[in-house]
Amino acid sequence: SIQQELNTYHRRLRDTYRPxxxxxxxxxxxxxxxxxxxxxxxxxxxxxxxxxxxxxxxxHGRQVSVADLLTTQLDEEAxxxxxxxxxxxxxxxxxxxxxxxxxxxxxxxxxxxxxxxEYETLLAIQCLGIQPPPDANGKTKLSLSDEALKRLPxxxxxxxxxxxxxxxxxxxxxxxxxxxxxxxxGWAIGETSFSPWTNxxxxxxxxxKFMQDHAHAMRYECDRDHLVLRLWGGMAAIxxxxxxxxxxxxxxxxxGLSGPLFDAYCQRLCQVHGKEYAEFKKYLNRLMMTLSMxxxxxxxxxxxxxxxKVSSSFTAKTVSxxxxxxxxxxxxxxxxxxxxxxxxxxxIIKKSSDDIGKLAFTAFADAQKKLLVKKDELxxxxxxxxxxxxxxxxxxxSSGEVQTFTFRIAAHQLYFxxxxxxxxxxxxxxxxxxxxxxxxxxxxxxxxxxxxxxxxLQHFSEIEENIVSLVDMGQGSDTTRFxxxxxxxxxxxxxxxGRYNRIEGKYDSIVNKLLGTLHEKNWYILDGNMLxxxxxxxxxxxxxxxxxxxxxxxNEDGNxxxxxxxxxxxxxxxxxxETPGLCKxxxxxSRCNIRxxxxxxxxxxxxxxxxxxxxxxxxxxxxxxxxGKLTGFLSDLSILDSHPATRRIYALSLRxxxxxxxxxxxxxxxxxxxxxxxxxxxxxxxxxxxxLKEIPICISHLSVYIEGVSDETxxxxxxxxxxxxxxxxxxxxxxxxxxxxKGKRLSASDVIQVIEADLPAKxxxxxxxQPVSDYDQIRIQEKLNTVKGVEFIVMLLxxxxxxxKDLTSLKKEV
Numbered sequence: 103s104i105q106q107e108l109n110t111y112h113r114r115l116r117d118t119y120r121p122x123x124x125x126x127x128x129x130x131x132x133x134x135x136x137x138x139x140x141x142x143x144x145x146x147x148x149x150x151x152x153x154x155x156x157x158x159x160x161x162h163g164r165q166v167s168v169a170d171l172l173t174t175q176l177d178e179e180a181x182x183x184x185x186x187x188x189x190x191x192x193x194x195x196x197x198x199x200x201x202x203x204x205x206x207x208x209x210x211x212x213x214x215x216x217x218x219x220e221y222e223t224l225l226a227i228q229c230l231g232i233q234p235p236p237d238a239n240g241k242t243k244l245s246l247s248d249e250a251l252k253r254l255p256x257x258x259x260x261x262x263x264x265x266x267x268x269x270x271x272x273x274x275x276x277x278x279x280x281x282x283x284x285x286x287x288g289w290a291i292g293e294t295s296f297s298p299w300t301n302x303x304x305x306x307x308x309x310x311k312f313m314q315d316h317a318h319a320m321r322y323e324c325d326r327d328h329l330v331l332r333l334w335g336g337m338a339a340i341x342x343x344x345x346x347x348x349x350x351x352x353x354x355x356x357x358g359l360s361g362p363l364f365d366a367y368c369q370r371l372c373q374v375h376g377k378e379y380a381e382f383k384k385y386l387n388r389l390m391m392t393l394s395m396x397x398x399x400x401x402x403x404x405x406x407x408x409x410x411k412v413s414s415s416f417t418a419k420t421v422s423x424x425x426x427x428x429x430x431x432x433x434x435x436x437x438x439x440x441x442x443x444x445x446x447x448x449x450i451i452k453k454s455s456d457d458i459g460k461l462a463f464t465a466f467a468d469a470q471k472k473l474l475v476k477k478d479e480l481x482x483x484x485x486x487x488x489x490x491x492x493x494x495x496x497x498x499x500s501s502g503e504v505q506t507f508t509f510r511i512a513a514h515q516l517y518f519x520x521x522x523x524x525x526x527x528x529x530x531x532x533x534x535x536x537x538x539x540x541x542x543x544x545x546x547x548x549x550x551x552x553x554x555x556x557x558x559l560q561h562f563s564e565i566e567e568n569i570v571s572l573v574d575m576g577q578g579s580d581t582t583r584f585x586x587x588x589x590x591x592x593x594x595x596x597x598x599x600g601r602y603n604r605i606e607g608k609y610d611s612i613v614n615k616l617l618g619t620l621h622e623k624n625w626y627i628l629d630g631n632m633l634x635x636x637x638x639x640x641x642x643x644x645x646x647x648x649x650x651x652x653x654x655x656x657n658e659d660g661n662x663x664x665x666x667x668x669x670x671x672x673x674x675x676x677x678x679x680e681t682p683g684l685c686k687x688x689x690x691x692s693r694c695n696i697r698x699x700x701x702x703x704x705x706x707x708x709x710x711x712x713x714x715x716x717x718x719x720x721x722x723x724x725x726x727x728x729x730g731k732l733t734g735f736l737s738d739l740s741i742l743d744s745h746p747a748t749r750r751i752y753a754l755s756l757r758x759x760x761x762x763x764x765x766x767x768x769x770x771x772x773x774x775x776x777x778x779x780x781x782x783x784x785x786x787x788x789x790x791x792x793x794l795k796e797i798p799i800c801i802s803h804l805s806v807y808i809e810g811v812s813d814e815t816x817x818x819x820x821x822x823x824x825x826x827x828x829x830x831x832x833x834x835x836x837x838x839x840x841x842x843x844k845g846k847r848l849s850a851s852d853v854i855q856v857i858e859a860d861l862p863a864k865x866x867x868x869x870x871x872q873p874v875s876d877y878d879q880i881r882i883q884e885k886l887n888t889v890k891g892v893e894f895i896v897m898l899l900x901x902x903x904x905x906x907k908d909l910t911s912l913k914k915e916v
Contacts, residue, residue: 195335252500422554796828
């Protein structure tokens with residue numbers, strides 16, 4: 103009786119938070135493997151800091167899959183598993199989605215999570231559904247046992263509360279607690295909250311920043327009894343290299359899937375509904391041409407799929423268009439599946455969306471994500487309740503009533519807020535300064551959506567100044583990278599305006615106004631949702647074109663003469679095929695006085711096998727743009743030497759997988775009068791060392807990362823460096839690093855062999871996995887002390903039991 107009632111309660115939680123999993127259950131499809139980023143052990147930094155030091159990265163470098171969530175023990179000497187697991191993450195990292203996934207697996211296939219079958223019952227508590235205590239000023243200890251009883255009215259009515267409490271106290275309980283950071287004021291939660299159960303395992307979910315900044319009773323440190331895991335939930339392939347200071351504020355970098363996870367999620371949707379995956383991917387690729395970041399958010403992927411499978415495909419090219427189409431599609435579902443047949447669905451949708459818009463704007467102004475529904479402020483709330491619950495995420499209290507609503511994703515709050523502003527301005531355009539106060543930078547995130555929804559208003563020119571002022575507000579961690587401006591936001595605002603085309607040879611005044619908000623430093627584009635036409639207008643307007651539309655200098659001299667070129671870097675964090683519009687973006691600026699950097703880390707590091715040849719060729723047009731820097735993998739390096747726009751490159755970071763590529767690089771280095779910096783990543787097992795030639799001495803900065811070096815390939819690696827470096831010392835930099843690869847390790851004796859090889863270089867780094875005995879450390883140190891003229895570092899890679907340590911030469915005191 104208890105289990106059946108709890109299962110009914112848990113199904114409603116699952117259905118509310120994961121409509122995709124509800125579809126699986128309704129169609130009778132057994133669960134697949136969880137589609138989630140691996141979690142990482144997390145060690146809290148001092149309050150206010152989200153930056154990870156190198157030793158912390160290695161210390162928490164272990165990856166924990168969702169399947170191993172209940173069976174991971176970091177302390178290898180401990181006999182028991184941690185009794186408490188705390189999962190932290192940024193907004194939209196997937197904490198509640200994982201909470202619902204665990205519920206779904208409990209209901210339908212416990213075997214998918216190792217160790218789950220050992221528990222007799224599951225109890226899932228959503229803190230957003232807990233009612234505030236009578237005395238909200240106090241710190242009342244929350245009894246989760248009492249919360250459980252409130253959710254078992256039938257069992258308590260049949261057997262009595264004491265009997266139910268007694269039975270549950272003897273069970274082996276798996277307790278899931280979501281949204282710890284949203285516990286109503288007045289409640290406190292800690293170990294005493296779990297005391298009614300003698301055998302309980304707790305998995306709690308909370309916002310990272312909240313736990314980082316507060317001395318919470320459940321802010322655990324990793325030890326034998328506690329495990330703290332971080333759920334990344336972003337798109338960057340290597341999240342520790344994404345600016346941590348910006349992790350709470352760069353909306354575009356959060357909430358998305360990338361690589362195999364994105365493919366797996368799309369395949370799962372097709373499998374559940376019996377659709378062709380290849381056809382669905384073609385459709386997604388069309389959307390991702392200009393909405394690369396937006397479509398990879400799982401809920402948006404699900405919505406796009408839901409429309410496509412019923413022949414209601416989305417055609418949006420901007421963010422505001424996408425959410426307009428989403429709202430129209432979601433409203434059609436409401437009309438056909440949710441609303442009562444005897445009511446006017448169109449009227450309810452209009453009234454409800456207006457109410458949501460007002461609440462969204464108010465909540466946004468108060469920096470809230472919740473919509474606290476006050477029935478006395480909403481006319482006919484009972485009539486509109488179903489639409490609210492359909493469009494937002496309802497959180498029910500123990501009485502079965504909605505305690506609060508939240509937005510499913512942050513973009514929904516931006517959409518409804520922007521829609522409210524649009525409606526208010528239609529009625530009275532003089533409210534612009536009140537609705538969009540130019541001194542309030544917190545309104546910046548909604549500006550692209552506001553621009554898209556208000557651009558056709560009669561008095562838009564009076565609103566425009568406020569929009570431009572807000573675009574110009576605040577150069578913080580979400581708008582700069584290394585002090586240089588990230589221009590995603592500006593390009594997106596221009597794209598939403600629709601005013602990026604030349605008319606009679608001239609651009610609209612708003613292009614110049616938006617251009618004026620950017621410093622002329624090295625511009626950055628981080629993936630992004632953007633129209634090529636908007637980027638083209640922004641670049642052409644200030645960098646090289648005359649009013650007639652012709653470049654002042656279109657010849658093979660590239661950027662020589664006249665004004666120095668604007669620098670623009672494309673920093674792509676995901677896989678190349680997930681930004682299908684990149685070629686179009688590069689083509690769009692090919693005629694401008696722009697010095698382009700293509701920073702495609704995934705292809706450089708080998709996590710993405712797709713070459714970047716097509717993107718490089720997109721720059722080879724008649725115009726003034728040129729390639730300054732390239733990080734990535736080229737299958738045909740000769741294309742760099744085939745056109746003036748790419749021949750003038752000065753810095754190359756390349757992954758070399760075969761000798762033919764190396765030969766083409768060698769030829770380019772000999773012929774180029776600009777190339778001075780080369781960094782190579784070489785999988786040693788894929789290269790024939792005897793065919794390698796010395797990189798010409800004109801390359802003043804040479805860095806070589808040799809991957810996969812082990813006892814068997816050490817001699818080849820040493821030979822490869824000698825061949826590439828040659829016999830003449832470089833002017834500025836000679837850097838060699840043996841790059842650690844999973845399954846390929848050097849021994850202490852191998853490291854000593856490298857030291858004794860007396861390799862010519864200015865700096866050499868060799869990794870060595872721990873544990874390393876004291877005897878071997880002494881041997882290595884003695885050898886290092888004999889090294890002269892080289893900064894030689896042996897990196898003892900860190901782990902939980904063995905902190906990171908670097909061994910270097912110890913200079914003898916004179």
